[in-house]
Amino acid sequence: xxxxxxxxxxxxxxxxxxxxxxxxxxxxxxxxxxxxxxxxxxxxxxxxxxxxxxxxxxxxxxxxxxxxxxxxxxxxxxxxxxxxxxxxxxxxxxxxxxxxxxxxxx
Numbered sequence: 487x488x489x490x491x492x493x494x495x496x497x498x499x500x501x502x503x504x505x506x507x508x509x510x511x512x513x514x515x516x517x518x519x520x521x522x523x524x525x526x527x528x529x530x531x532x533x534x535x536x537x538x539x540x541x542x543x544x545x546x547x548x549x550x551x552x553x554x555x556x557x558x559x560x561x562x563x564x565x566x567x568x569x570x571x572x573x574x575x576x577x578x579x580x581x582x583x584x585x586x587x588x589x590x591x592x
Contacts, residue, residue, distance in 0.1 A: 497572060500543065500579030507541035521545060543575040 511519040519541050523531050538545070550567030553559040 493576065496579040496583060497576045498579070499583060500575030500577070503578060503582050504541045504544040504575060507537050508544045511537055511541065518548075519545060540578060543571040543578065546571045546574070 508519050511517075519537060521538060523534055546567050550564050550571075554561065554564045
């Protein structure tokens, strides 16, 4: 039973990190974070890719909810997007927690 709470916690950490990256990007640039590169310089392009990898779950869910609400897509697409976003955020949460604990020496 404890394992379920651990998995939920790690997934929540992944979603929170993704949300922080998305909000930070919007705060700095003034534009929402989307898939696709909008720059021709190397350093901002690499930073943009890293942000998109971490913030991917939020981008996928935002696009899925907008697609369901505005474009009237079928509900199964929202369910599939939710599944993909949840797995992505779980893996991102595992990576971030592992990185945090390794850097703190725990």
